[in-house]
Amino acid sequence: EPEVTQTPSHQVTQMGQEVILRCVPISNHLYFYWYRQILGQKVEFLVSFYNNEISEKSEIFDDQFSVERPDGSNFTLKIRSTKLEDSAMYFCATIRGGASGELFFGEGSRLTVL
């Protein structure tokens, strides 16, 4: 069973639309991470989130991106006005409680911007 479940598994949207990707952990995790992988390219770090605050973010994570934990369980990544270049697989990741070092990824949300 995956440590986190991501929804939707695939979303197609028009350029300029807002998109919300969701991540739900199976247990009470405090640390969350978002990564993205443009088709055929490297996996890239976007942002880390701890205790309801952003702890690290990359240059990719600009003003059009935001993260929040709206209800204490779901963890969301919002893209306010999607661009064609936002088309990618977006992964939520978390650290298994008590395990040293292991970072587990969800199954990913594939975003296609038309």
Next chain:
Amino acid sequence: AQKITQTQPGMFVQEKEAVTLDCTYDTSDQSYGLFWYKQPSSGEMIFLIYQGSYDEQNATEGRYSLNFQKARKSANLVISASQLGDSAMYFCAMRGEAGSYQLTFGKGTKLSVIP
């Protein structure tokens, strides 16, 4: 800054044979961690194995082992007794100072297992 280099874009291995996927890294951090992930064609990212820079023993997880050579800055993944289901992309990644999980990934190696 950290850097991961995977020099093998593609590898072939006969079923039941062992295969080594290469990974070299560069970092100025004293404490760091190294990861290997498997990405099948379906797209999910599956954690395989982790090695901390201060771990004295090489990490092992079932058929996976990490050949960690600190002086050479290499962290090669060894898969023993390859299976057809091992065909996938394999990514090496590292994190820096303790507490940071901002991973730097390599470009990956596509492994194909031949029956």
